[in-house]
Amino acid sequence: MSPRSCLRSLRLLVFAVFSAAASNWLYLAKLSSVGSISEEETCEKLKGLIQRQVQMCKRNLEVMDSVRRGAQLAIEECQYQFRNRRWNCSTLDSLPVFGKVVTQGTREAAFVYAISSAGVAFAVTRACSSGELEKCGCDRTVHGVSPQGFQWSGCSDNIAYGVAFSQSFVDVRERSKGASSSRALMNLHNNEAGRKVGHALKEKFDGATEVEPRRVGSSRALVPRNAQFKPHTDEDLVYLEPSPDFCEQDMRSGVLGTRGRTCNKTSKAIDGCELLCCGRGFHTALVELAERCSCKFHWCCFVKCRQCHRLVELHTCR
Numbered sequence: 001m002s003p004r005s006c007l008r009s010l011r012l013l014v015f016a017v018f019s020a021a022a023s024n025w026l027y028l029a030k031l032s033s034v035g036s037i038s039e040e041e042t043c044e045k046l047k048g049l050i051q052r053q054v055q056m057c058k059r060n061l062e063v064m065d066s067v068r069r070g071a072q073l074a075i076e077e078c079q080y081q082f083r084n085r086r087w088n089c090s091t092l093d094s095l096p097v098f099g100k101v102v103t104q105g106t107r108e109a110a111f112v113y114a115i116s117s118a119g120v121a122f123a124v125t126r127a128c129s130s131g132e133l134e135k136c137g138c139d140r141t142v143h144g145v146s147p148q149g150f151q152w153s154g155c156s157d158n159i160a161y162g163v164a165f166s167q168s169f170v171d172v173r174e175r176s177k178g179a180s181s182s183r184a185l186m187n188l189h190n191n192e193a194g195r196k197v198g199h200a201l202k203e204k205f206d207g208a209t210e211v212e213p214r215r216v217g218s219s220r221a222l223v224p225r226n227a228q229f230k231p232h233t234d235e236d237l238v239y240l241e242p243s244p245d246f247c248e249q250d251m252r253s254g255v256l257g258t259r260g261r262t263c264n265k266t267s268k269a270i271d272g273c274e275l276l277c278c279g280r281g282f283h284t285a286l287v288e289l290a291e292r293c294s295c296k297f298h299w300c301c302f303v304k305c306r307q308c309h310r311l312v313e314l315h316t317c318r
């Protein structure tokens with residue numbers, strides 16, 4: 001290998017490792033409680049944090065349980081939103097929690113970045129509003145731009161604090177010096193979009209814009225790959241690479257495949273057996289569902305029901 005191409009692949013490798021680890025803090029979701037993060041020492045031992053996040057952890061011990069909760073909320077919401085899709089947001093017990101699916105610049109990665117930074121902003125805001133956090137809004141090292149667009153730092157209202165904390169904590173890796181790769185730009189954009197649009201994110205997933213980096217003056221920007229598309233807004237999700245089809249199991253990438261997934265025989269959409277099973281066909285089984293039925297209200301005060309059994313057809317992908 002020539003020194004030049006060697007240098008180039010080294011640089012590519014550095015960027016790859018760099019963005020591969022950018023969402024590793026989501027591993028916090030796997031902890032049962034960060035309530036045990038009562039000492040600065042614990043921050044050093046947390047898996048998945050980069051050094052700057054460890055420092056933020058030490059300075060903001062009381063906020064860390066909200067970060068953990070935010071990561072959990074994000075994963076729960078992702079699994080709910082994607083329950084009927086080929087990739088169902090399943091997590092692994094290793095790093096990165098979503099496998100290679102989100103280390104590439106795909107639509108799925110865009111969604112995960114957006115929802116997780118929204119999750120942290122939400123969980124921190126909620127903890128502030130409920131009075132759980134003592135120094136809420138008063139960490140002067142946390143600063144950013146509020147949803148209303150004003151520069152914010154120091155003590156302020158709870159939403160601004162939640163958003164700013166998420167910006168500082170979640171974006172820290174991409175904001176570090178030298179993080180000007182296309183992936184860093186993509187991640188930052190989607191993090192910010194998540195904090196802006198919240199629950200409308202799933203729609204944004206379907207309408208995400210495929211972008212490519214372009215030099216604009218002395219810096220780089222992401223522009224739509226298809227020039228006919230209108231430029232994306234701050235609230236749209238953007239992605240750089242097409243997604244795999246997620247049909248077959250590929251444990252090296254953390255893709256489980258769709259074998260055994262429940263599908264809808266009559267639907268023509270992605271939850272339908274045809275698309276979800278990738279044309280492999282499906283099994284049909286009759287399963288008995290137990291339900292409460294003929295419920296009666298008794299004076300006073302309870303409800304008595306019978307158990308009814310109903311046979312339903314269950315279709316699962318081959």
Ligand SMILES: *[C@@H]1O[C@H](CO)[C@@H](O)[C@H](O)[C@H]1NC(C)=O
Pocket residue numbers: 079083088089090256257258259260261
């Ligand atoms: C996702 O799909 C896999 C099979 O592909 C299944 O084992 C898993 O339970 C599903 N996860 C969720 C959260 O639905």
Ligand SMILES: *[C@@H]1O[C@H](CO)[C@@H](O)[C@H](O)[C@H]1NC(C)=O
Pocket residue numbers: 264265266267268
């Ligand atoms: C299956 O899909 C059909 C057509 O889209 C829909 O009407 C029906 O409610 C779906 N069934 C379930 C169990 O989701």
